[in-house]
Amino acid sequence: MTGTYDKYYQTKDLFGEPYPELVEFISNYPKKGKVLDLGCGQGRDAIALARLGYAVTGIDNSKVGIEQMNKIVEIENLNLYGQVGDIYSFDRYHEFDIVLLDSMFHFAKKDREKEIGLVKRIVSDIRKGCLIVVCIQDTGDKAQILNQALDYEKELSRLTDKKFTYSFEDSDTGHKSVTDCRMIVVEK
Ligand SMILES: C[S@@+](CC[C@H](N)C(=O)[O-])C[C@H]1O[C@@H](n2cnc3c(N)ncnc32)[C@H](O)[C@@H]1O
Numbered sequence: 001m002t003g004t005y006d007k008y009y010q011t012k013d014l015f016g017e018p019y020p021e022l023v024e025f026i027s028n029y030p031k032k033g034k035v036l037d038l039g040c041g042q043g044r045d046a047i048a049l050a051r052l053g054y055a056v057t058g059i060d061n062s063k064v065g066i067e068q069m070n071k072i073v074e075i076e077n078l079n080l081y082g083q084v085g086d087i088y089s090f091d092r093y094h095e096f097d098i099v100l101l102d103s104m105f106h107f108a109k110k111d112r113e114k115e116i117g118l119v120k121r122i123v124s125d126i127r128k129g130c131l132i133v134v135c136i137q138d139t140g141d142k143a144q145i146l147n148q149a150l151d152y153e154k155e156l157s158r159l160t161d162k163k164f165t166y167s168f169e170d171s172d173t174g175h176k177s178v179t180d181c182r183m184i185v186v187e188k
Contacts, residue, residue, distance in 0.1 A: 009062055018048040026133075036093070054079070055079045059084075098131045137179060138180040157186065163180070
């Protein structure tokens, strides 16, 4: 399996550092359980969360990204298991305490139903007391679509719905960008 991101991941740390808002939320969350990072890429978040003491599983269809992440896991002996796979075929959500999806949803017309279907599947399959953490770009109606999909089960409570900006400078090109982001955390 080769993902379309394989070529982009020739650039080290393509997406930069984990969002401070995400790290802060997770650091303050009292339960240190099992995290599933769906579409973990090069391990930007998965590595940070493993360093915080979580047992992390990261799935991505980029073999290059998973290999880069696994190298760091080996050097630091982290509790992080990286697996090449398709997140849409994954079906073991009930095994995890936190399911993280960072920059995975765009809700563009062609993928919208598929992405909404994935959100609903996760909502329905996770155990009571478990969290779904989603970071998305806060443009257009993305957050609204996400919130509607999450509300598919009325028993969810929102722990956080936070807007923030993320500034990033590409180390190769020097290109600077500022992105409006949103982090939504729900508990079942
Ligand atoms: C924008 S990147 C975000 C990476 C990471 N979550 C982060 O925030 O640094 C999207 C990631 O999703 C992965 N991806 C996209 N579709 C996928 C699928 N169906 N199964 C597994 N991984 C997928 C890509 O390979 C890429 O690593």
